[in-house]
Amino acid sequence: MKKTSFWIILIAAVALLAGAAALWLHFHHPDAAVANIYLDGECIRSIDLNDVTEPEIFTVEGEIGTNTIQVEPGRIRVTHAECPDQICVQMGWLTSEGGMPIVCLPNKLVISLDDVPAKIGDAEIDGVVG
């Protein structure tokens, strides 16, 4: 049996490490800002957010419905999703400043910010609107 202080120190250490990692991820500015859009593990499109000049809106078709993705210079977000939880919409903009990936778990959609474009898989963008 360990003393209670052992467990408190262990938990506090994990919390501190996780906090440091979360802060680093939050404030770490990537060298480049390529938004890789993955659907079911396949990268369907890569957009360099710093190269975007014209705003664009397009939809991707996933397992349970569509996600509408909006791209503007330096930022990207999901504006509509046909899923019950709407978490990906609430996540808001992912900007070229960095940040955590936008995830829609029901539709298996991930938009993550990387330094380089991922290899494009064989999945296709379903429709382009606007």
Add this chain to the structure above:
Amino acid sequence: MRWSTRQLSLMALLTAIALAIHVAEAQIPAPVPIPGVKLGLANIVTVWAMFSLGPGPALMILVARILLGSLFSGVMSLMYSLAGGLLCYCVMLLLRRFLTREQIWVASVIGAVFHNIGQILVAIVVTGTPAIVSYLPILLISGIAAGLFTGVAAQYLVNRMDKTK
């Protein structure tokens, strides 16, 4: 395994309580738009069952609650709940040997952390996108906070129930 009628009805009652807590909690809107961040109040029941009834009944109550809960919150969440719940269960089972009766809340904290780890592993497999591992730090912090809350609640419950024996 054979259980007495008394124990079976207690397990059924606890499953109903856990399910009610689970459904009630699902009505609370998510505080932050991050998948996997939640309070996990039903864990109070699992922790109490693990330390007061034993691993067998605790597993039955946990699995029954998750399966029945998925009828309310959708089959989509079943895989996440099951992976998180079972990993949390295994860790608490291990910790049982190393904790005193006053340190039960620790099992809840570490269990909650592993619940989130289990969920993120399933999310990586389901989406096929390892990049979402960057959610781990924030999920660890939320898991510790939520586990602390439910753990302290479970600790109070254990203390009170022990006194009434």
